[in-house]
Amino acid sequence: MKNNQPQFKFPQPRTYSWVIPVIILLALVVLWEIWVQFGNIPKWQLPAPSAIAIELVASWALLLHHTYITLQEIIAGFVVALALGLLLATALVRSKILERAILPILVSSQTIPIIAIAPLLLIWVGYGIASKIIIVALISFYPIAVNTIDGLKAINTDMVAMMRSLGASRWQIFTKLQVPTSLPYMFSGIKVGISISVIGAVIGEWVGASGGLGYLITYSQPLFLTARVFAAIFVLSVMGIGLFALAGLVERLMLPWYYEEKRAKLSNNQ
Numbered sequence: 001m002k003n004n005q006p007q008f009k010f011p012q013p014r015t016y017s018w019v020i021p022v023i024i025l026l027a028l029v030v031l032w033e034i035w036v037q038f039g040n041i042p043k044w045q046l047p048a049p050s051a052i053a054i055e056l057v058a059s060w061a062l063l064l065h066h067t068y069i070t071l072q073e074i075i076a077g078f079v080v081a082l083a084l085g086l087l088l089a090t091a092l093v094r095s096k097i098l099e100r101a102i103l104p105i106l107v108s109s110q111t112i113p114i115i116a117i118a119p120l121l122l123i124w125v126g127y128g129i130a131s132k133i134i135i136v137a138l139i140s141f142y143p144i145a146v147n148t149i150d151g152l153k154a155i156n157t158d159m160v161a162m163m164r165s166l167g168a169s170r171w172q173i174f175t176k177l178q179v180p181t182s183l184p185y186m187f188s189g190i191k192v193g194i195s196i197s198v199i200g201a202v203i204g205e206w207v208g209a210s211g212g213l214g215y216l217i218t219y220s221q222p223l224f225l226t227a228r229v230f231a232a233i234f235v236l237s238v239m240g241i242g243l244f245a246l247a248g249l250v251e252r253l254m255l256p257w258y259y260e261e262k263r264a265k266l267s268n269n270q
Helices: 019-038 049-058 060-094 096-109 114-125 129-153 157-165 170-207 213-220 226-254 256-269
Strands: none
Touching: 019 049, 049 060, 049 226, 060 096, 060 129, 060 170, 060 213, 060 226, 096 129, 114 129, 114 170, 129 170, 157 170, 170 213, 170 226, 213 226, 226 256
């Protein structure tokens, strides 16, 4: 005799995938607070999370002002990196000669530390926003270009052969097959690039600037305003996470078919 009663199903692990990281983070914050409060650690050396929260509230206008400057640099530099990365990736994939000539230079360029280039950019460009935009573009450019190149190459050869048999041109194969195939790869590079663009902006401001969260950190350190330094670091972390989440949201809106395929594969494997 069959049991018609509904069976209880445990929730999938991914349903609450965010719970464990949040619990770990809260536990670390609590341990940090206890350690500082009962460990007789000077506030100028390591402020407690509560002191950082108080500084966030007390200096919100100052932090907001410098956040706006840093965000301007990030957005402008990332737009430049995105445009150059996509154009270069397209050119390298469509031309074997360019790929052999430029790709090794592109890869080897990543061995040069950005922080070593930043002082030179200040000499060449000046202390304005242009040097920060260039640094952000340089640090964000590589993951976008490389991931897009991989995506444009990750095409189904059988599909290419079929389209050619139907009389499709190289441009039609590129626009109808290669570009849609490369979009998930491109967005992977975009999410990495937009996250590390925050680092580029801060490096530029460390070397020389009159505003921005990186400038605020370097200005506050000699004055032993450590709580303000940690508050600025917290804002930078939130900014990076927010930009990554925004890129992920755009990806979901632009590639609903990709996530439907992923859900279908996941349900078939269960």
